[in-house]
Amino acid sequence: MSKEYIHTDNAPSAIGAYSQAIKLDGIVYCSGQIPLDPKEMVLVSDNIDEQIEQVFENLNQVLLKSESSLDNILKLNVYLTDLGNFSKVNEHMEKRFKKPFPARAAIGIKELPKGALIEIDAIAEAK
Template sequence: MADKSIIATDSAPQAIGTYSQAVKVGDTVYLSGQIPLHPTNMQLVADEFTPQLEQVLQNLQAVCQAAGGSLTDIVKLNIYLTDLANFTTVNEVMSRHFQQPYPARAAIGVSQLPKGALVEIDGVMVL
């Protein structure tokens, strides 16, 4: 098996369970799901969807940077939404953070997320 290393940063929320922020195996980084917690106080940043999505992307960026990459190195995203009516907003916000070629992506409707979050995103990054 390739060398495995754990990625951790104080610039993103600390894990609130039995998982790591990310795990790097070879040149692939598996990013754990990020919810819209502010990294210093571990509270949701807002009740509204757009600020929550922006915080999730900031948290993902922080973990990507800790692994030696950035959002542009992500090849696959899974986006979990408690309301699929926010799908259009996801596309608008992502267009500000990603350029073509876009990562592969899934948008999945779920009944609830940790801490009452409206959105969670995990992904895979290749360095």
């Protein structure tokens, strides 16, 4: 078993003691992504739609570096500071993913780093 550390400058750098992702035995374990602009390390917007899009773009960049993609996601964990935005997540997932959709959990939480409205982590199969 060979564990590979994954890092790309095309996604936000870790803001703590963790890796963007770890690849092990053909599976990519992505840390949670919040809607930070990777260059400026600030939230892209206060708008939930823009935040969701940025989170998926950040995840995609990490997965591409891991020789994977959003199409290979097996499981998502979605953390929302307002579960009223759950339907927005569904709308964006229907645009980004094809059936069968990945497994998913949605968790309501009090707050996220940097005031983000959403965070998503993922488990994906490497190509």
